[in-house]
Amino acid sequence: MKLFFHNVTIIGVGLIGGSLAKVLKTKKLAGRITGTGRSKQSLELALKLGVIDHAEPDAKRAVEDADLVVLASPVGVFEPIMRDIAPHLKNGAILTDVGSVKGSLATTIEDRTPPGVHFVPGHPIAGKEKFGVAEATESLFQGTKCILTPTQKTNKQAIAVLTELWTMAGAKVLTMTPDMHDKIFAAVSHMPHVAAFAMMSAVSELNTGAERYINFSGAGFRDFTRIAASSPEMWKDICLLNRDNIIQMMDRYLAALNRFREDLVSGDQQKLEAHFSAASQARRGLE
Protein backbone atom coordinates (compact mmCIF):
# COMPACT_ATOMS: atom_id res chain seq x y z
CA MET A 1 0.00 0.00 0.00
CA LYS A 2 1.42 3.34 -0.99
CA LEU A 3 2.05 5.88 1.75
CA PHE A 4 -0.38 8.80 1.39
CA PHE A 5 -1.82 11.45 3.70
CA HIS A 6 -4.90 13.39 2.60
CA ASN A 7 -4.16 16.30 4.89
CA VAL A 8 -0.84 17.13 6.52
CA THR A 9 -0.34 19.98 8.96
CA ILE A 10 3.11 21.35 9.69
CA ILE A 11 3.33 23.39 12.87
CA GLY A 12 6.33 25.68 12.43
CA VAL A 13 7.25 25.91 8.77
CA GLY A 14 10.96 26.64 9.10
CA LEU A 15 14.00 24.82 7.76
CA ILE A 16 13.00 21.35 8.98
CA GLY A 17 9.21 21.66 8.71
CA GLY A 18 9.53 23.28 5.30
CA SER A 19 11.96 20.67 4.03
CA LEU A 20 9.65 17.86 5.15
CA ALA A 21 6.76 19.62 3.37
CA LYS A 22 8.88 19.73 0.22
CA VAL A 23 9.59 15.99 0.52
CA LEU A 24 5.85 15.31 0.89
CA LYS A 25 5.17 17.35 -2.24
CA THR A 26 8.01 16.04 -4.38
CA LYS A 27 7.24 12.42 -3.53
CA LYS A 28 3.48 13.02 -3.86
CA LEU A 29 2.83 11.75 -0.35
CA ALA A 30 0.22 14.35 0.61
CA GLY A 31 -3.03 15.67 -0.81
CA ARG A 32 -2.91 19.05 0.88
CA ILE A 33 -0.34 20.61 3.17
CA THR A 34 -1.38 23.20 5.72
CA GLY A 35 1.13 25.33 7.55
CA THR A 36 0.60 26.98 10.90
CA GLY A 37 2.83 28.77 13.38
CA ARG A 38 3.47 31.92 15.38
CA SER A 39 5.12 33.90 12.62
CA LYS A 40 2.66 35.25 10.05
CA GLN A 41 5.58 36.41 7.89
CA SER A 42 7.07 32.96 7.83
CA LEU A 43 3.72 31.38 6.87
CA GLU A 44 3.21 33.88 4.07
CA LEU A 45 6.67 33.20 2.72
CA ALA A 46 6.06 29.43 2.88
CA LEU A 47 2.85 29.93 0.92
CA LYS A 48 4.52 32.19 -1.62
CA LEU A 49 7.35 29.66 -2.10
CA GLY A 50 4.80 26.90 -2.64
CA VAL A 51 6.13 24.92 0.31
CA ILE A 52 2.60 24.69 1.76
CA ASP A 53 -0.81 24.81 0.03
CA HIS A 54 -2.60 26.66 2.76
CA ALA A 55 -1.67 28.89 5.68
CA GLU A 56 -3.86 28.80 8.79
CA PRO A 57 -2.50 30.94 11.65
CA ASP A 58 -4.89 29.33 14.13
CA ALA A 59 -3.25 26.02 15.09
CA LYS A 60 -6.51 24.58 16.44
CA ARG A 61 -8.23 24.98 13.09
CA ALA A 62 -5.11 23.93 11.20
CA VAL A 63 -5.03 20.45 12.76
CA GLU A 64 -8.75 19.61 12.62
CA ASP A 65 -8.68 17.63 9.37
CA ALA A 66 -5.08 16.47 9.47
CA ASP A 67 -4.11 12.77 9.14
CA LEU A 68 -0.53 13.74 9.95
CA VAL A 69 0.51 16.57 12.26
CA VAL A 70 4.18 17.48 12.50
CA LEU A 71 5.45 19.57 15.43
CA ALA A 72 8.36 21.48 13.89
CA SER A 73 8.44 24.67 15.94
CA PRO A 74 11.17 25.43 18.50
CA VAL A 75 10.98 22.75 21.24
CA GLY A 76 10.31 25.41 23.87
CA VAL A 77 6.76 25.95 22.56
CA PHE A 78 5.77 22.29 22.11
CA GLU A 79 3.96 22.21 25.44
CA PRO A 80 1.73 25.30 24.95
CA ILE A 81 1.00 24.18 21.40
CA MET A 82 -0.11 20.76 22.63
CA ARG A 83 -2.36 22.36 25.21
CA ASP A 84 -3.89 24.37 22.38
CA ILE A 85 -4.33 21.67 19.73
CA ALA A 86 -4.91 18.44 21.70
CA PRO A 87 -8.74 18.70 21.82
CA HIS A 88 -8.84 19.37 18.07
CA LEU A 89 -6.75 16.48 16.80
CA LYS A 90 -8.68 14.07 14.57
CA ASN A 91 -9.34 10.53 15.73
CA GLY A 92 -6.81 8.20 14.05
CA ALA A 93 -4.38 11.01 13.24
CA ILE A 94 -0.64 10.49 13.57
CA LEU A 95 1.24 13.15 15.51
CA THR A 96 5.01 13.41 15.36
CA ASP A 97 7.69 15.95 16.19
CA VAL A 98 11.17 16.79 14.94
CA GLY A 99 12.57 18.10 18.22
CA SER A 100 16.23 17.73 19.13
CA VAL A 101 15.27 16.79 22.67
CA LYS A 102 13.22 13.77 23.64
CA GLY A 103 13.15 12.52 27.26
CA SER A 104 10.68 14.39 29.42
CA LEU A 105 9.53 16.53 26.48
CA ALA A 106 8.31 13.44 24.60
CA THR A 107 6.54 12.27 27.76
CA THR A 108 4.84 15.66 28.07
CA ILE A 109 3.54 15.43 24.50
CA GLU A 110 2.52 11.80 24.95
CA ASP A 111 0.60 12.65 28.12
CA ARG A 112 -1.28 15.40 26.32
CA THR A 113 -2.09 13.29 23.25
CA PRO A 114 -5.79 12.29 23.29
CA PRO A 115 -6.77 8.61 22.99
CA GLY A 116 -7.15 7.58 19.35
CA VAL A 117 -4.32 9.88 18.22
CA HIS A 118 -0.95 8.20 17.72
CA PHE A 119 2.14 10.10 18.81
CA VAL A 120 5.56 9.00 17.52
CA PRO A 121 8.50 11.07 18.85
CA GLY A 122 11.07 11.72 16.13
CA HIS A 123 14.32 13.57 15.51
CA PRO A 124 15.75 13.93 12.02
CA ILE A 125 19.46 14.68 12.39
CA ALA A 126 19.56 17.36 9.78
CA GLY A 127 19.92 21.06 9.82
CA LYS A 128 22.41 23.72 9.16
CA GLU A 129 23.36 26.97 10.83
CA LYS A 130 20.99 28.82 8.53
CA PHE A 131 17.32 28.61 9.32
CA GLY A 132 13.93 29.66 8.02
CA VAL A 133 11.68 28.33 5.28
CA ALA A 134 13.69 30.05 2.54
CA GLU A 135 16.46 27.52 3.29
CA ALA A 136 14.13 24.50 3.08
CA THR A 137 14.99 21.84 0.51
CA GLU A 138 13.68 18.35 -0.19
CA SER A 139 17.26 17.04 -0.17
CA LEU A 140 17.93 18.12 3.44
CA PHE A 141 17.41 14.61 4.84
CA GLN A 142 19.25 12.70 2.10
CA GLY A 143 21.93 10.48 3.63
CA THR A 144 21.12 11.54 7.18
CA LYS A 145 19.78 9.57 10.16
CA CYS A 146 16.34 9.98 11.66
CA ILE A 147 15.81 8.73 15.18
CA LEU A 148 12.45 7.60 16.52
CA THR A 149 12.10 7.17 20.28
CA PRO A 150 8.88 5.19 20.76
CA THR A 151 7.69 4.29 24.23
CA GLN A 152 5.73 1.21 25.27
CA LYS A 153 2.54 3.12 24.54
CA THR A 154 3.50 4.04 20.97
CA ASN A 155 1.29 2.54 18.25
CA LYS A 156 3.28 0.03 16.17
CA GLN A 157 1.54 0.88 12.93
CA ALA A 158 2.20 4.58 13.41
CA ILE A 159 5.90 3.77 13.93
CA ALA A 160 5.87 1.86 10.62
CA VAL A 161 4.26 4.83 8.82
CA LEU A 162 6.84 7.29 10.17
CA THR A 163 9.65 4.89 9.32
CA GLU A 164 8.42 4.75 5.73
CA LEU A 165 8.04 8.53 5.54
CA TRP A 166 11.57 9.28 6.76
CA THR A 167 13.01 6.51 4.61
CA MET A 168 11.38 8.11 1.57
CA ALA A 169 12.92 11.44 2.64
CA GLY A 170 16.31 9.77 2.26
CA ALA A 171 17.09 9.17 5.93
CA LYS A 172 18.16 6.00 7.69
CA VAL A 173 15.67 5.39 10.48
CA LEU A 174 16.89 4.19 13.88
CA THR A 175 15.03 3.70 17.12
CA MET A 176 16.31 4.13 20.66
CA THR A 177 15.00 5.08 24.09
CA PRO A 178 14.32 8.79 24.74
CA ASP A 179 16.95 8.78 27.51
CA MET A 180 19.66 7.30 25.33
CA HIS A 181 18.76 9.82 22.62
CA ASP A 182 19.17 12.73 25.01
CA LYS A 183 22.50 11.47 26.37
CA ILE A 184 23.91 11.01 22.87
CA PHE A 185 22.74 14.39 21.58
CA ALA A 186 23.96 16.21 24.65
CA ALA A 187 27.40 14.89 23.65
CA VAL A 188 27.47 15.25 19.88
CA SER A 189 25.25 18.28 19.38
CA HIS A 190 23.95 20.25 22.36
CA MET A 191 27.18 20.62 24.28
CA PRO A 192 29.26 21.42 21.15
CA HIS A 193 26.79 24.23 20.41
CA VAL A 194 27.31 25.61 23.92
CA ALA A 195 31.07 25.29 23.40
CA ALA A 196 30.90 27.19 20.11
CA PHE A 197 28.78 29.94 21.69
CA ALA A 198 31.31 30.13 24.54
CA MET A 199 34.22 30.40 22.10
CA MET A 200 32.58 33.29 20.25
CA SER A 201 31.86 34.90 23.58
CA ALA A 202 35.47 34.55 24.79
CA VAL A 203 37.07 35.73 21.55
CA SER A 204 34.73 38.61 20.83
CA GLU A 205 35.61 40.17 24.20
CA LEU A 206 39.08 40.79 22.85
CA ASN A 207 39.70 44.15 21.25
CA THR A 208 42.98 45.98 21.26
CA GLY A 209 42.87 49.46 19.85
CA ALA A 210 42.08 49.32 16.18
CA GLU A 211 42.60 45.57 15.84
CA ARG A 212 39.77 43.22 16.59
CA TYR A 213 41.29 39.79 17.20
CA ILE A 214 38.49 38.14 15.33
CA ASN A 215 39.51 39.83 12.06
CA PHE A 216 42.46 37.43 12.00
CA SER A 217 40.44 34.27 12.19
CA GLY A 218 41.05 31.75 9.44
CA ALA A 219 39.07 28.87 7.97
CA GLY A 220 39.68 26.71 11.05
CA PHE A 221 38.10 29.22 13.42
CA ARG A 222 35.18 29.73 11.04
CA ASP A 223 34.52 25.99 10.88
CA PHE A 224 34.88 25.65 14.64
CA THR A 225 32.41 28.42 15.40
CA ARG A 226 29.96 27.94 12.51
CA ILE A 227 27.29 26.40 14.77
CA ALA A 228 27.45 29.49 16.99
CA ALA A 229 25.44 31.29 14.28
CA SER A 230 22.46 29.06 15.18
CA SER A 231 19.24 30.43 16.65
CA PRO A 232 19.79 31.53 20.28
CA GLU A 233 16.12 31.06 21.13
CA MET A 234 16.02 27.49 19.82
CA TRP A 235 19.25 26.56 21.58
CA LYS A 236 18.23 28.16 24.86
CA ASP A 237 15.14 25.89 24.81
CA ILE A 238 17.09 22.76 23.87
CA CYS A 239 19.68 23.43 26.56
CA LEU A 240 17.11 23.90 29.29
CA LEU A 241 15.11 20.83 28.27
CA ASN A 242 18.19 18.61 28.26
CA ARG A 243 20.18 20.43 30.88
CA ASP A 244 21.21 17.54 33.14
CA ASN A 245 22.78 15.63 30.28
CA ILE A 246 24.39 18.77 28.88
CA ILE A 247 25.86 19.71 32.26
CA GLN A 248 27.27 16.18 32.59
CA MET A 249 28.81 16.42 29.16
CA MET A 250 30.15 19.91 29.84
CA ASP A 251 31.91 18.51 32.89
CA ARG A 252 33.57 15.86 30.74
CA TYR A 253 34.62 18.55 28.28
CA LEU A 254 35.89 20.83 31.05
CA ALA A 255 37.89 17.88 32.40
CA ALA A 256 39.45 17.26 28.99
CA LEU A 257 40.31 20.95 28.62
CA ASN A 258 41.85 20.97 32.08
CA ARG A 259 43.94 17.87 31.25
CA PHE A 260 45.32 19.73 28.22
CA ARG A 261 45.86 22.84 30.33
CA GLU A 262 47.90 20.82 32.82
CA ASP A 263 50.02 19.39 29.99
CA LEU A 264 50.69 22.97 28.87
CA VAL A 265 51.49 24.28 32.34
CA SER A 266 53.89 21.40 33.04
CA GLY A 267 55.28 21.62 29.49
CA ASP A 268 54.94 17.87 29.13
CA GLN A 269 55.61 17.39 25.40
CA GLN A 270 54.98 13.66 25.34
CA LYS A 271 51.69 13.79 27.22
CA LEU A 272 50.46 16.70 25.13
CA GLU A 273 51.33 14.99 21.87
CA ALA A 274 49.76 11.72 23.05
CA HIS A 275 46.54 13.52 24.00
CA PHE A 276 46.44 15.42 20.71
CA SER A 277 47.21 12.24 18.74
CA ALA A 278 44.34 10.30 20.25
CA ALA A 279 41.94 13.16 19.50
CA SER A 280 43.26 13.64 15.98
CA GLN A 281 42.93 9.95 15.19
CA ALA A 282 39.38 9.90 16.49
CA ARG A 283 38.52 12.87 14.27
CA ARG A 284 40.16 11.35 11.20
CA GLY A 285 38.05 8.27 11.72
CA LEU A 286 34.90 10.39 11.36
CA GLU A 287 34.81 11.25 7.68
Place this chain on the structure above:
Amino acid sequence: MKLFFHNVTIIGVGLIGGSLAKVLKTKKLAGRITGTGRSKQSLELALKLGVIDHAEPDAKRAVEDADLVVLASPVGVFEPIMRDIAPHLKNGAILTDVGSVKGSLATTIEDRTPPGVHFVPGHPIAGKEKFGVAEATESLFQGTKCILTPTQKTNKQAIAVLTELWTMAGAKVLTMTPDMHDKIFAAVSHMPHVAAFAMMSAVSELNTGAERYINFSGAGFRDFTRIAASSPEMWKDICLLNRDNIIQMMDRYLAALNRFREDLVSGDQQKLEAHFSAASQARRGLE
Protein backbone atom coordinates in the same frame (compact mmCIF):
# COMPACT_ATOMS: atom_id res chain seq x y z
CA MET B 1 62.15 45.90 -10.92
CA LYS B 2 60.56 42.53 -11.23
CA LEU B 3 60.75 40.23 -8.21
CA PHE B 4 63.01 37.27 -9.03
CA PHE B 5 65.10 34.82 -7.00
CA HIS B 6 67.75 32.75 -8.77
CA ASN B 7 67.73 30.05 -6.13
CA VAL B 8 65.03 29.42 -3.56
CA THR B 9 65.29 26.77 -0.85
CA ILE B 10 62.21 25.52 0.94
CA ILE B 11 62.93 23.76 4.22
CA GLY B 12 59.95 21.48 4.86
CA VAL B 13 58.03 20.94 1.62
CA GLY B 14 54.56 20.32 3.07
CA LEU B 15 51.24 22.06 2.50
CA ILE B 16 52.52 25.60 3.09
CA GLY B 17 56.08 25.21 1.79
CA GLY B 18 54.81 23.31 -1.25
CA SER B 19 52.09 25.86 -1.98
CA LEU B 20 54.59 28.72 -1.81
CA ALA B 21 56.89 26.77 -4.18
CA LYS B 22 53.95 26.43 -6.58
CA VAL B 23 53.30 30.18 -6.42
CA LEU B 24 56.98 30.85 -7.18
CA LYS B 25 56.78 28.53 -10.19
CA THR B 26 53.44 29.70 -11.53
CA LYS B 27 54.37 33.35 -11.26
CA LYS B 28 57.89 32.67 -12.58
CA LEU B 29 59.49 34.23 -9.52
CA ALA B 30 62.30 31.70 -9.12
CA GLY B 31 65.03 30.21 -11.31
CA ARG B 32 65.44 27.00 -9.37
CA ILE B 33 63.62 25.66 -6.31
CA THR B 34 65.41 23.29 -3.96
CA GLY B 35 63.54 21.35 -1.31
CA THR B 36 65.03 19.98 1.86
CA GLY B 37 63.59 18.43 5.02
CA ARG B 38 63.59 15.48 7.36
CA SER B 39 61.26 13.29 5.36
CA LYS B 40 62.91 11.69 2.32
CA GLN B 41 59.50 10.41 1.16
CA SER B 42 58.01 13.87 1.24
CA LEU B 43 60.92 15.31 -0.75
CA GLU B 44 60.66 12.57 -3.36
CA LEU B 45 56.94 13.18 -3.71
CA ALA B 46 57.53 16.95 -4.04
CA LEU B 47 60.06 16.26 -6.80
CA LYS B 48 57.75 13.82 -8.55
CA LEU B 49 54.87 16.31 -8.41
CA GLY B 50 57.12 19.01 -9.89
CA VAL B 51 56.68 21.23 -6.85
CA ILE B 52 60.47 21.52 -6.47
CA ASP B 53 63.23 21.22 -9.08
CA HIS B 54 65.76 19.57 -6.85
CA ALA B 55 65.71 17.60 -3.60
CA GLU B 56 68.68 17.91 -1.25
CA PRO B 57 68.21 16.04 2.05
CA ASP B 58 71.21 17.84 3.59
CA ALA B 59 69.86 21.23 4.68
CA LYS B 60 73.38 22.72 4.93
CA ARG B 61 74.07 22.02 1.27
CA ALA B 62 70.52 22.97 0.27
CA VAL B 63 70.87 26.57 1.49
CA GLU B 64 74.38 27.33 0.21
CA ASP B 65 73.37 29.04 -3.05
CA ALA B 66 69.92 30.27 -2.00
CA ASP B 67 68.87 33.92 -2.35
CA LEU B 68 65.68 33.09 -0.47
CA VAL B 69 65.39 30.46 2.27
CA VAL B 70 61.94 29.62 3.62
CA LEU B 71 61.59 27.81 6.94
CA ALA B 72 58.37 25.83 6.47
CA SER B 73 58.92 22.81 8.70
CA PRO B 74 57.05 22.31 12.00
CA VAL B 75 57.97 25.18 14.34
CA GLY B 76 59.42 22.73 16.86
CA VAL B 77 62.44 22.05 14.64
CA PHE B 78 63.22 25.65 13.62
CA GLU B 79 65.90 25.99 16.30
CA PRO B 80 67.92 22.84 15.47
CA ILE B 81 67.60 23.64 11.76
CA MET B 82 68.97 27.14 12.34
CA ARG B 83 71.90 25.71 14.29
CA ASP B 84 72.58 23.46 11.32
CA ILE B 85 72.20 25.92 8.44
CA ALA B 86 73.30 29.29 9.88
CA PRO B 87 76.99 29.00 8.94
CA HIS B 88 76.04 28.00 5.39
CA LEU B 89 73.63 30.83 4.51
CA LYS B 90 74.82 33.02 1.64
CA ASN B 91 75.74 36.65 2.28
CA GLY B 92 72.82 38.87 1.22
CA ALA B 93 70.29 36.04 1.36
CA ILE B 94 66.79 36.62 2.68
CA LEU B 95 65.57 34.16 5.29
CA THR B 96 61.92 33.93 6.26
CA ASP B 97 59.61 31.51 8.02
CA VAL B 98 55.93 30.60 7.87
CA GLY B 99 55.55 29.58 11.52
CA SER B 100 52.29 30.08 13.40
CA VAL B 101 54.22 31.29 16.44
CA LYS B 102 56.41 34.34 16.50
CA GLY B 103 57.48 35.89 19.85
CA SER B 104 60.49 34.17 21.36
CA LEU B 105 60.79 31.80 18.40
CA ALA B 106 61.38 34.70 16.01
CA THR B 107 63.96 36.12 18.43
CA THR B 108 65.73 32.74 18.52
CA ILE B 109 65.95 32.66 14.73
CA GLU B 110 67.02 36.29 14.56
CA ASP B 111 69.78 35.68 17.12
CA ARG B 112 71.10 32.77 15.09
CA THR B 113 70.98 34.61 11.76
CA PRO B 114 74.53 35.55 10.65
CA PRO B 115 75.34 39.18 9.77
CA GLY B 116 74.64 39.92 6.10
CA VAL B 117 71.65 37.56 6.03
CA HIS B 118 68.23 39.23 6.37
CA PHE B 119 65.61 37.46 8.45
CA VAL B 120 61.94 38.50 8.10
CA PRO B 121 59.54 36.61 10.38
CA GLY B 122 56.30 35.74 8.57
CA HIS B 123 53.02 33.91 9.04
CA PRO B 124 50.67 33.28 6.14
CA ILE B 125 47.22 32.62 7.62
CA ALA B 126 46.43 29.72 5.39
CA GLY B 127 46.14 26.04 5.86
CA LYS B 128 43.62 23.33 6.12
CA GLU B 129 43.21 20.25 8.24
CA LYS B 130 44.86 18.17 5.51
CA PHE B 131 48.58 18.41 5.24
CA GLY B 132 51.49 17.26 3.13
CA VAL B 133 52.84 18.31 -0.25
CA ALA B 134 50.15 16.39 -2.15
CA GLU B 135 47.64 19.00 -0.87
CA ALA B 136 49.78 21.95 -1.97
CA THR B 137 48.21 24.41 -4.40
CA GLU B 138 49.22 27.83 -5.74
CA SER B 139 45.78 29.17 -4.81
CA LEU B 140 46.18 28.41 -1.08
CA PHE B 141 47.04 32.00 -0.18
CA GLN B 142 44.47 33.72 -2.42
CA GLY B 143 42.31 36.10 -0.41
CA THR B 144 44.11 35.33 2.87
CA LYS B 145 46.21 37.52 5.15
CA CYS B 146 49.96 37.19 5.65
CA ILE B 147 51.46 38.71 8.76
CA LEU B 148 55.03 39.91 9.00
CA THR B 149 56.44 40.64 12.45
CA PRO B 150 59.63 42.61 11.82
CA THR B 151 61.78 43.78 14.72
CA GLN B 152 63.93 46.92 14.88
CA LYS B 153 66.79 44.88 13.44
CA THR B 154 64.87 43.70 10.38
CA ASN B 155 66.18 44.96 7.03
CA LYS B 156 63.64 47.31 5.40
CA GLN B 157 64.39 46.15 1.87
CA ALA B 158 63.92 42.51 2.85
CA ILE B 159 60.51 43.42 4.32
CA ALA B 160 59.59 45.06 0.99
CA VAL B 161 60.65 41.93 -0.93
CA LEU B 162 58.59 39.61 1.29
CA THR B 163 55.63 41.97 1.08
CA GLU B 164 55.78 41.79 -2.71
CA LEU B 165 56.14 38.01 -2.69
CA TRP B 166 53.10 37.41 -0.47
CA THR B 167 51.07 40.01 -2.33
CA MET B 168 51.79 38.14 -5.57
CA ALA B 169 50.67 34.94 -3.82
CA GLY B 170 47.29 36.62 -3.35
CA ALA B 171 47.58 37.54 0.33
CA LYS B 172 47.03 40.86 2.03
CA VAL B 173 50.22 41.66 3.95
CA LEU B 174 50.00 43.16 7.44
CA THR B 175 52.72 43.88 9.96
CA MET B 176 52.48 43.76 13.73
CA THR B 177 54.71 43.08 16.73
CA PRO B 178 55.61 39.44 17.47
CA ASP B 179 53.87 39.70 20.86
CA MET B 180 50.61 41.03 19.42
CA HIS B 181 50.74 38.27 16.80
CA ASP B 182 51.08 35.58 19.44
CA LYS B 183 48.25 36.99 21.57
CA ILE B 184 45.90 37.17 18.59
CA PHE B 185 46.70 33.69 17.30
CA ALA B 186 46.42 32.13 20.74
CA ALA B 187 42.82 33.42 20.64
CA VAL B 188 41.70 32.75 17.08
CA SER B 189 43.72 29.66 16.24
CA HIS B 190 45.84 27.94 18.87
CA MET B 191 43.27 27.75 21.66
CA PRO B 192 40.41 26.73 19.32
CA HIS B 193 42.60 23.84 18.16
CA VAL B 194 43.12 22.76 21.76
CA ALA B 195 39.35 23.08 22.31
CA ALA B 196 38.61 20.91 19.27
CA PHE B 197 41.13 18.27 20.41
CA ALA B 198 39.51 18.34 23.85
CA MET B 199 36.03 17.91 22.36
CA MET B 200 37.10 14.85 20.38
CA SER B 201 38.77 13.52 23.48
CA ALA B 202 35.64 14.00 25.63
CA VAL B 203 33.20 12.58 23.08
CA SER B 204 35.29 9.65 21.95
CA GLU B 205 35.42 8.40 25.55
CA LEU B 206 31.70 7.69 25.33
CA ASN B 207 30.69 4.24 24.28
CA THR B 208 27.54 2.48 25.32
CA GLY B 209 27.30 -1.11 24.28
CA ALA B 210 27.03 -1.31 20.52
CA GLU B 211 26.37 2.41 20.02
CA ARG B 212 29.27 4.77 19.73
CA TYR B 213 27.97 8.25 20.46
CA ILE B 214 30.10 9.69 17.73
CA ASN B 215 28.21 7.76 15.05
CA PHE B 216 25.34 10.18 15.62
CA SER B 217 27.31 13.31 14.96
CA GLY B 218 25.91 15.61 12.29
CA ALA B 219 27.37 18.34 10.08
CA GLY B 220 27.64 20.76 13.04
CA PHE B 221 29.84 18.42 15.07
CA ARG B 222 31.96 17.68 12.02
CA ASP B 223 32.53 21.39 11.37
CA PHE B 224 33.24 22.04 15.03
CA THR B 225 35.86 19.30 15.30
CA ARG B 226 37.38 19.53 11.80
CA ILE B 227 40.57 21.22 13.07
CA ALA B 228 41.08 18.32 15.50
CA ALA B 229 42.25 16.28 12.50
CA SER B 230 45.33 18.53 12.32
CA SER B 231 48.85 17.25 12.94
CA PRO B 232 49.36 16.47 16.65
CA GLU B 233 53.13 16.95 16.37
CA MET B 234 52.81 20.38 14.80
CA TRP B 235 50.21 21.51 17.33
CA LYS B 236 52.15 20.20 20.29
CA ASP B 237 55.05 22.41 19.17
CA ILE B 238 52.88 25.47 18.58
CA CYS B 239 51.17 25.07 21.94
CA LEU B 240 54.40 24.79 23.85
CA LEU B 241 56.00 27.74 22.05
CA ASN B 242 53.02 30.00 22.75
CA ARG B 243 51.85 28.41 25.95
CA ASP B 244 51.51 31.50 28.17
CA ASN B 245 49.16 33.19 25.72
CA ILE B 246 47.24 29.95 25.12
CA ILE B 247 46.80 29.31 28.84
CA GLN B 248 45.51 32.88 29.27
CA MET B 249 43.06 32.38 26.43
CA MET B 250 42.00 28.96 27.75
CA ASP B 251 41.17 30.64 31.04
CA ARG B 252 38.95 33.11 29.24
CA TYR B 253 37.26 30.23 27.41
CA LEU B 254 36.85 28.20 30.60
CA ALA B 255 35.29 31.29 32.22
CA ALA B 256 32.80 31.64 29.34
CA LEU B 257 31.93 27.93 29.55
CA ASN B 258 31.43 28.22 33.28
CA ARG B 259 29.15 31.25 32.83
CA PHE B 260 26.99 29.18 30.48
CA ARG B 261 27.13 26.25 32.90
CA GLU B 262 25.84 28.51 35.68
CA ASP B 263 23.00 29.72 33.46
CA LEU B 264 22.08 26.08 32.89
CA VAL B 265 22.31 25.07 36.54
CA SER B 266 20.18 28.01 37.64
CA GLY B 267 17.85 27.51 34.67
CA ASP B 268 18.04 31.23 33.92
CA GLN B 269 16.32 31.41 30.52
CA GLN B 270 16.87 35.12 29.97
CA LYS B 271 20.55 35.10 30.84
CA LEU B 272 21.16 32.00 28.73
CA GLU B 273 19.39 33.46 25.71
CA ALA B 274 21.19 36.80 26.12
CA HIS B 275 24.56 35.03 26.28
CA PHE B 276 23.74 32.87 23.25
CA SER B 277 22.42 35.89 21.33
CA ALA B 278 25.58 37.92 21.80
CA ALA B 279 27.68 34.96 20.66
CA SER B 280 25.43 34.22 17.71
CA GLN B 281 25.49 37.82 16.54
CA ALA B 282 29.26 37.94 16.78
CA ARG B 283 29.47 34.79 14.66
CA ARG B 284 27.03 36.04 12.05
CA GLY B 285 29.18 39.16 11.70
CA LEU B 286 32.08 36.97 10.65
CA GLU B 287 31.16 35.79 7.20
